[in-house]
Amino acid sequence: EPYLDTSFIGRNIKYFDTIDSTNKKAKEIAFDENEGTVVISEEQTEGKGRLGRHWVSPKGKGIWMSIILKPKVDPIKVSKITLLGAAAVHKALKNMNIESQIKWPNDILIDGKKICGILTEMNCELNMINYVVMGIGINVNFNQEDIPVDLKDKAMSIKISKDIEINRKELLGNIINEFEKLYIDFRDKKTISKAIKVCRESSALIGKEVRIIKGEEETLGKVLDINEEGELVVEFQDGTVDNIYSGEVSVRGL
Numbered sequence: 001e002p003y004l005d006t007s008f009i010g011r012n013i014k015y016f017d018t019i020d021s022t023n024k025k026a027k028e029i030a031f032d033e034n035e036g037t038v039v040i041s042e043e044q045t046e047g048k049g050r051l052g053r054h055w056v057s058p059k060g061k062g063i064w065m066s067i068i069l070k071p072k073v074d075p076i077k078v079s080k081i082t083l084l085g086a087a088a089v090h091k092a093l094k095n096m097n098i099e100s101q102i103k104w105p106n107d108i109l110i111d112g113k114k115i116c117g118i119l120t121e122m123n124c125e126l127n128m129i130n131y132v133v134m135g136i137g138i139n140v141n142f143n144q145e146d147i148p149v150d151l152k153d154k155a156m157s158i159k160i161s162k163d164i165e166i167n168r169k170e171l172l173g174n175i176i177n178e179f180e181k182l183y184i185d186f187r188d189k190k191t192i193s194k195a196i197k198v199c200r201e202s203s204a205l206i207g208k209e210v211r212i213i214k215g216e217e218e219t220l221g222k223v224l225d226i227n228e229e230g231e232l233v234v235e236f237q238d239g240t241v242d243n244i245y246s247g248e249v250s251v252r253g254l
């Protein structure tokens with residue numbers, strides 16, 4: 001692994017040619033594997049986004065991976081791991097001279113379209129975390145025809161945008177290296193401020209008018225900031241300002 005410069009994340013890699021979902025596999029093996037174990041597959045036949053939504057994961061064209069983590073933190077803090085993942089992907093791309101934007105809380109955009117989604121799941125009991133699985137899906141070397149017609153206006157790949165084939169191993173190594181640094185700060189020093197800085201500076205939402213969708217509920221507002229807790233600070237149309245915790249909200253531009 002020439003691109004890896006970590007102490008524990010990615011030191012144990014479970015590699016598959018094909019799999020239903022890397023998050024599903026990671027959850028199955030999480031109790032028996034050490035923190036930092038990575039499940040990675042060339043394709044996913046049932047890749048998942050949030051709320052069970054399908055994630056398109058064609059063979060050899062992306063990075064479809066899940067990282068097993070066992071942080072000793074309060075379970076309510078786990079959603080912050082998604083922001084660490086987003087910041088790590090953004091930094092890794094930047095290291096390779098690729099500019100991107102973070103769409104809080106779990107997507108990375110290029111040219112305003114999604115190239116990466118992050119799905120963090122956890123298993124806990126009695127306020128103790130058994131494990132966390134963070135899945136990262138990145139559209140790396142998709143060609144136009146690899147994007148399903150119904151996703152053409154919201155999905156993008158690095159290759160389509162930059163017109164170059166990307167070395168997936170180099171990008172993978174970079175992401176894991178960047179993630180480990182941010183994760184150690186979170187786990188041991190209980191701080192996410194470096195990741196928040198990255199999410200803020202590269203935010204696709206700050207200053208924008210958005211729709212916030214929570215189940216059946218939809219509200220309009222303007223995004224003011226991402227605070228130190230990693231929450232989205234929104235000013236609603238009636239002038240009230242509130243902090244939105246990532247939970248299960250979707251944010252859409254107007």
Ligand code: ADP
Pocket residue numbers: 048049050051053054055056057106107114115116117118139151154155156249250251
């Ligand atoms: P949202 O951004 O709407 O909250 P999710 O994070 O749950 O969505 O991701 C799932 C959605 O992403 C799918 O419903 C689909 O619209 C879109 N999608 C699925 N596969 C891909 C992909 N490979 N690249 C970009 N977008 C995708």
